[in-house]
Amino acid sequence: MTDADRPDPVDGAEPPKPRRPARPLTPWQRLLRTHAIIGGAAFAVAWLLVAVLVFPDTGPAPSVSVPLVVGLRFEEAERKLAAAGLKSSLGESRPSNTAPRRYVIAQTPAAGSTVGPDVVVSLDVSAGQLRARVPNLVGMTRDDAVAALRTAVLELGEVVERPGNEARGTVMSTDPEAGQQVPQGTPVGIVLSAGPTQLLMPDVVGRELYEVRATLEQLGLRVSETMYDSTSVMPAGLVIAQVPSAGSAVTASDLITLRVSGRP
Numbered sequence: 001m002t003d004a005d006r007p008d009p010v011d012g013a014e015p016p017k018p019r020r021p022a023r024p025l026t027p028w029q030r031l032l033r034t035h036a037i038i039g040g041a042a043f044a045v046a047w048l049l050v051a052v053l054v055f056p057d058t059g060p061a062p063s064v065s066v067p068l069v070v071g072l073r074f075e076e077a078e079r080k081l082a083a084a085g086l087k088s089s090l091g092e093s094r095p096s097n098t099a100p101r102r103y104v105i106a107q108t109p110a111a112g113s114t115v116g117p118d119v120v121v122s123l124d125v126s127a128g129q130l131r132a133r134v135p136n137l138v139g140m141t142r143d144d145a146v147a148a149l150r151t152a153v154l155e156l157g158e159v160v161e162r163p164g165n166e167a168r169g170t171v172m173s174t175d176p177e178a179g180q181q182v183p184q185g186t187p188v189g190i191v192l193s194a195g196p197t198q199l200l201m202p203d204v205v206g207r208e209l210y211e212v213r214a215t216l217e218q219l220g221l222r223v224s225e226t227m228y229d230s231t232s233v234m235p236a237g238l239v240i241a242q243v244p245s246a247g248s249a250v251t252a253s254d255l256i257t258l259r260v261s262g263r264p
Helices: 027-053 074-083 142-151 209-218
Strands: 087-096 104-108 120-129 131-133 155-162 171-175 181-183 187-193 222-229 239-243 255-261
Touching: 074 087, 074 104, 074 120, 087 104, 142 155, 142 187, 209 222, 209 255
Parallel strands: 087 120, 155 187, 222 255
Antiparallel strands: 104 120, 131 181, 171 187, 239 255
16 A cells, blocks of 8 residues: 555544564574473373373262161161161161061161162161050950950950850950060950850749840840730739749750740
């Protein structure tokens, strides 16, 4: 571009200064620049080696499935968790109706959970079973026996009927026996009397009908028929005749007939 082609300077503005040509680097400056480039490259390579060797990328932490240890002794549970690569700690200790002392009754995290290897599994253990004394139920009716068992925090177990001299429907024995210490909630079996296999027919003549029925039912006997005699001189409602007669041998399968004074 010639001087003729240059634009006229704006009034009041200084004309642009001519650019100075770049000064060539001295040998010393060229040496310094070369060393700086080599040093930067060496530092980058060294940092890369440190990152790869000292801080390797191991990927995501491995996960572990928590095994089920509820129902095992605490020591057995510890070994099973250790075999899976997990640590364990003792949690709460509380009474249990089912688990013996030192057996695991709960675990956190729950079995089947997927966790990291640093997770500690907390184990709650049984402090022992709460105990109860079996009450004496002999001579009670079934309903009274059930109520006594509930009061003792026990359950009714198997109920069996067997012939016996005791009144029909009353408890003859229990299993476990009365006085034994058992875990709370234990079922207690009872044996009820089915009445004697053979007995003598009692004399019920002259007694009130409702009283006679209760007596015969306790003996395991059943009244098959009740007949009324309006011509009897006995007070109404009294038994005036019976079949079989008093003193006859009878069994629980025999049927009893009664004649009662008055009208139904």
